[in-house]
Amino acid sequence: MNYHTRKWVKPEDLNPNQSLFGGKLLQWIDEEAALYAVIQLENKKVVTKYISEINFVSSAKQGDIIEIGIEVSAFGSTSLTLKCAVRNKMTHQTIITVERIVMVNLDEDGNPKPHGKTKVEFVKDRLINPS
Numbered sequence: 001m002n003y004h005t006r007k008w009v010k011p012e013d014l015n016p017n018q019s020l021f022g023g024k025l026l027q028w029i030d031e032e033a034a035l036y037a038v039i040q041l042e043n044k045k046v047v048t049k050y051i052s053e054i055n056f057v058s059s060a061k062q063g064d065i066i067e068i069g070i071e072v073s074a075f076g077s078t079s080l081t082l083k084c085a086v087r088n089k090m091t092h093q094t095i096i097t098v099e100r101i102v103m104v105n106l107d108e109d110g111n112p113k114p115h116g117k118t119k120v121e122f123v124k125d126r127l128i129n130p131s
């Protein structure tokens with residue numbers, strides 16, 4: 001699992017119990033999954049199709065730094081299935097796990113389109129003259 005993104009838990013991210021609001025966390029995860037899919041599939045038109053069970057393992061509080069990890073579970077024909085975990089940056093304690101997030105690659109009309117990808121690609125390997 002690669003933890004690419006860090007977030008700092010701010011006052012506006014809290015619920016009335018003063019811990020990180022679950023909906024905010026799910027928004028961050030959906031954005032992370034969408035961006036991961038956009039980059040992997042090299043297409044800006046991707047949508048979230050399915051999100052599996054979500055397990056809130058522990059909470060985060062104001063001032064915590066959390067990191068969002070994504071890994072690919074499967075490449076389908078039009079879909080990309082991802083797995084996500086969020087952990088506390090300092091303690092590495094798991095905050096949430098999401099077993100399956102299915103992103104679908106779309107054409108200009110919003111219909112599923114085969115993406116032709118079969119393995120994870122790294123942006124540096126796509127550059128013509130990597131430094």
Ligand SMILES: CCCCCCCCCCCCCCCC(=O)SCCNC(=O)CCNC(=O)[C@H](O)C(C)(C)COP(=O)(O)OP(=O)(O)OC[C@H]1O[C@@H](n2cnc3c(N)ncnc32)[C@H](O)[C@@H]1OP(=O)(O)O
Nearest residue numbers: 034038044046047048049050076077078079102104110112
């Ligand atoms: C280089 C950098 C540039 C950066 C530049 C930034 C650009 C900035 C990017 C912004 C990125 C925004 C992304 C925001 C993310 C949202 O907010 S998306 C909004 C919420 N989602 C939606 O509105 C989706 C609504 N649903 C739909 O439109 C239709 O259901 C869909 C997605 C077109 C799929 O239609 P469908 O009839 O189910 O299609 P179907 O062919 O049966 O299935 C398609 C695939 O989904 C799979 N599937 C279908 N149903 C299920 C299910 N229940 N469970 C699991 N898989 C399923 C199928 O198995 C199939 O996969 P493959 O076998 O082809 O691999």
